[in-house]
Amino acid sequence: MASNLKSVAKQAKDYKYILLVMRHAKTEPFNAHGDFERCLLDKGLKQAKRVAKGLKGMGLVPDVIDCSSAVRARQTCERMLKVFGDGPKVHYSKALYADGMQAVFDALANTKDKRHTLMVLGHEPTVSMACQWLAVKRSDPGMLDLLNLGMSTACVAVFGSEAPLRKWGVHEAELIAVLSPKDFD
Numbered sequence: 185m186a187s188n189l190k191s192v193a194k195q196a197k198d199y200k201y202i203l204l205v206m207r208h209a210k211t212e213p214f215n216a217h218g219d220f221e222r223c224l225l226d227k228g229l230k231q232a233k234r235v236a237k238g239l240k241g242m243g244l245v246p247d248v249i250d251c252s253s254a255v256r257a258r259q260t261c262e263r264m265l266k267v268f269g270d271g272p273k274v275h276y277s278k279a280l281y282a283d284g285m286q287a288v289f290d291a292l293a294n295t296k297d298k299r300h301t302l303m304v305l306g307h308e309p310t311v312s313m314a315c316q317w318l319a320v321k322r323s324d325p326g327m328l329d330l331l332n333l334g335m336s337t338a339c340v341a342v343f344g345s346e347a348p349l350r351k352w353g354v355h356e357a358e359l360i361a362v363l364s365p366k367d368f369d
Contacts, residue, residue, distance in 0.1 A: 189368070192342060192361040193242035199344030203318070203357060204239070204246060204303040205288070207311050209263070209338040209365075211256040220281065224259045231338035231365040232260045236267035238368030244342070246272045246303035250291040252280035257305050260338070272303070280306040288314035295349040302349050308334050315341045318352065319359040330362045338365045 196202055209228030215221045224232070239245060245268050251261045253276040261274060279287035288311070291304050304311070312335045319328065331341065343357040 189238065189242055189363075192363070193244065195360045196242070196244060196342060196344055199358065199360075200300060200346050201344065201349050202244065202301040203292070203343040203345075203349060203352070204244060204301070205311050205315050205318075205335075205341045205343070206235070206260075206303060206305045207308055207335040207337055207339050208252070208254070208257040208260040208305060209235075211337070215255075220254050222254070222256050224256055224263075228256070228260065228337065229263055232263035233267060234365050234368045235338050235340060235363075236264035238363075239340070240267055244301060245269075246301045247299040248272060248295060248301075249274045249303045249305060250280065251276050251303075251305040252307060253278045254281045254307070257281070257307070261305055280304070280310075284310050285314045285317065289353075292349050292352050297348040297350065299349065311335050311341075315343075315359070315362075317354050318343060318357045320355050320357065323359040327359055327362045335362075336364055339363065 209231040210225050211222045249272045251257050295302050312331045315331045340363045342360040344360050345357045
């Protein structure tokens, strides 16, 4: 899959603004303190690290990460930051856990023009639904089908546009790729 990643990286470089929409990594199925407190499994920690290394290798380290404040999303982000370094500015938001797709569009709307690569790290079904709404209608049907099925853990959708992120609306972003952790092996 390395050649596929090179192709995705090359396509992404054609755009001034990039959005990475990611679902948190693999978690425990249950936590006695409730869904918000669910933690990553060892597999999830490995997924987060693998995806971060892959994105970094592709030159897609985000300037800003808008991350759900749920434990599993925070743990995914923290693991990725160990690879990304101090570059990304991180905002934790309960809205990305509780407020559905509107929270994703709010994250876009609040991104300053000087920020060229944004990562939104959240949950299903919000992330896959938001991706479907963002993608231009001419997007690859195979990638849209993947989004229709829902994003698996640590899956990342890559979007690009010449318009600043704060101006993105429904069906205005180019869907470049939908990548699973296995794509980064």
